[in-house]
Amino acid sequence: MTLSRLSVELIPRSEEALAQDTDLVKALFPAADTLNIPDLMRFPLRSWDAAALTMPQFGPVIPHVRAIDIAPGAPLPGSTMPGLKELLVVHGDPPADLAHQTYPNTTESIIRRYRREAPHLRIYAAFDPYRRAPWQELEDIARKKDAGAEGFFTQPVFDLKLFDLCRDWLRDELVFWGLSPVIGPRSRSYWETTNHVVFPKDFEPSLEANIRFAQAVLSQLAQEKGCAYLMPLRVRLDQYLPPLMSVLKA
Structure with a gap:
């Protein structure tokens, strides 16, 4: 069984760390055909610059762009990057650094700019089942x-019931379903307080349980030729990724 698309999200901590992680994904998880890279203010390397560095090493890369960071009339990140074919526009959280200037853009306004100024790019947006009604x-x-x-x-997503419900809501859409391991109470608290996640009563914040959950979701998506992305936060790539290959080879 195979998915239509399978991405791994890599944090652009530095050029060196990004290159090392990319090599690990290629070696440990050959099922991945794409990387996606968030744009995080705490690191100096912007997502589109990271994508430019990573594409020759890996291939398809989807950088994230924060709508609130784009000044009116400023060039759109990635719009003229050779070889870039797709990117994800998110609204963006307010920066912790108050000196960092933001702008009153909506996600939709920046997507429209990309459609006008860079029609060759496929633009993705975000879906969050926990944020509100x-x-x-x-x-x-x-x-x-x-x-x-x-x-x-x-x-x-962290709950098979919610996953099934969201699949019904987004039945006719192209969707990359997110999977991220939650290991230990601090990681669980982060998701609950920052992202308002409601975990199922029987949720187990262990590596083994998170791997089993990811295997179950990937197995379902592979049967439907769906798409997914893995966000391996706070875990070693060599511990999380290889066990997931088993359901993709079956």
Whole structure:
């Protein structure tokens, strides 16, 4: 069984660390055909610059772009990058550094700019089942599609029942379903307080349980030729990725 697309999210801590992680993904997880790279203010390497460094080493890369960071009239990140074919536009959280200037853009306004100024790029947007009422999030999905989004990256899911429900809501969309291991109480608390995740009562924050959950979701998606991305936060790539190959080879 294989997925239509399978991405691994890598944090651009530095050029050296990014190159090492990319090599690890290639060696440990040959099922991955794509990388996606978030744009994180705590690191100096921007996601689109990281993508430019990584594409010759790996191939398809999807950088994330924060809408609130783009000044009116400023060039759109990645719009003229040779070889770049797709990117993800997120709204972006307010920066911790108050000296960092942001702008009152919406995700939709930046997607529309990309559609006008870089029509060769496929633009993705975000879907978050935890942030607010589902009807509000689905209205946002409709607005993002109207602006020109061609697909969506979800916040990581941690519950098979919610995963099934969201699949029904987004049945006709191109969706990269997010999976991220939650190991230990501190990691669980981060997701609960920062991202408002509601974990199932029987959720087990261990590496083994998270691997089993990821295997179950990937197995279902492989049967449907779906898409997924893995966000291996706070775990070693060599511990998390290789066990997931088993369901993709079956």
